[in-house]
Amino acid sequence: MSAQSSAIVKPRKQIGFWRQVWRQRQLVILSLPVILVLLFNYVPLWGWLVAFFNYKPTTGFNVFANEFRGLEYFQALFQDEYFWRGLKNSLGMGVLKIIFSYVFSLMLAVMINEVRVSWFKRTVQTISYLPHFVSWVVAANLIFVTFSPDSGIVNEVLLALGIIDHPVSFMGMPQIFWLMVALADVWKSAGYNAIVYLAAMTSIDPSLYESADIDGAGRFSKIWNITLPSITPTIKILLVLSIGRLLSVGFEQVYLLKSASTTETASTLEVYIYDFYMKYGMWAQGSAMSIFNSLVSVVLIVGCNLLAKRLDGEGIM
């Protein structure tokens, strides 16, 4: 029966499509801002073609006026040792940042959630959001001053405690640059990232805690057995989302925190694109690298989404 009715409805729908568009023309007009999306998000994808040509900027949009080089620039990319160094730095920093950001924002959310005094809770939250709203320029500035070997507070405290015997230039050490970036990220966004976890925690059924109280459960066991399991779906979704952005988050941060002495471990793929290809006008090579970045991101997102689906039968996209 349903097959019959759909067979009748279908042709009518086909005729009706443009008529329906006309009838909803006001909504079509309200959709016009997609033109901006087209111009500024989709047209740049056209620029991917640049990676296959010996591109000269004077040709503008007419990429085909240049000499076709095929996959030459991609081959060159994979033979470039700086590319592999950049990839290593991007992945290393990306993974470290995800781990740190997860552990610390989750811990902060749990700690805030355990506070009973509401004005204290609100104050801590308000303060913890502040770094998120300042620019990375300001944040980098504050971080340089704080870790400065020249009367920075971290060095002064460590010296006073006798942990170190002479000032250390934390931001100038290539061996710990990844760690510093991850810590800077925690300082700037842990409070803000905790919002989502806290919101998930408020929807936990309070009767769970009440019955745990009756059973004489301690605070840690309530956190471990009630709070954390209840927000697992949220944790999983955010993890999948952040893995998808593994290679593409944090250009500003790394670019501003790096210095001449940390180039070796600070040059991520994106920093490399800007600092090298862009400055020397090597458009094709830089575009090839951008394409690689975007493709890896898409693969990661789709892969993680499939994984999430397999894990709990529900994707996030």
Next chain:
Amino acid sequence: MTAQPMQKQKMKTGLVSTKTANLIFDIVNTILLLMVCVITLYPFLNTVAISFNDSTDAVYGGIYLWPRVFSLRSYETILLQSSTIPHSAMISALRAVIGTALSIPLSMMLAYVMSRRDFVLRSAVTKMVLFTMYVSGGLIPTFLTYRAYGLMNNFLVYILPGCISAFNVLVMRSFIQGLPYELIESAKIDGASEYRILFGIVFPLSMPVIATIGLFVSVSQWNQWFDTMLYCSGEKDLITLQYELKRILDTANSMTGDSVTADAMASTASEGSGRVTTQTIRAAMTVISVVPIACVYPFLQKYFVKGLTLGAVKG
């Protein structure tokens, strides 16, 4: 509510140790959270203190939460003697105001059509907006495209590209979907046009989400520096406050330490009586660029917390 007296009774009768354990937990938790607050706030407060300190004295270090030799010279230098900094602050403010004023209605328009289940092009529009969250052209293709548009050294490059953000539109859509649909339905029966429904009914009801997105957009506009460096570094009149701050940061970092008087602005100031070092200038500029944000976001806290969770749950 009913569990409360029961719980108290239980504690009184036997489990004193649970009570002490609870107390210890609360104390440790409070101390840890206070430490979080100190770590978060100290760099800001220290910068405020340095900015109000005399700059030749600041070179010796050891300023923590309070200026040692109070002076307003750094602020005077920035606000009265510098020709570039007030102008760059104005550009930043302008882009925040114009960017937000344009982004909000245009994003609301898209969010509204995406929330209308009966709209024939709904899924096409939604997919087009969503896709941009996952794939972008990348730095160089985007740069070449915008340059071909003639956006180099053009104020519009600050406004147009970031105008529609997929994330913001999704948050707005989730909010509009939560409004009672009967409102729209009955307005339609009364013969209201779609424009009327959107700007006369949906808009006033969406103030919480508009406040949230307005905060996001204006803060990110105010904080931008990279697009200035990329597209407008050749045009002195279009330089933003953050980019100016970045340049001063660069000159300071390329020198050996903080005690440098090398910056052009500092040297013009040093022609007068007291010398002004980049250290205090930088601190004062940081304060100027943070104060507007610090004054606004606490009041919008309840909105953006709600807006963010809406977007995260349904987006």
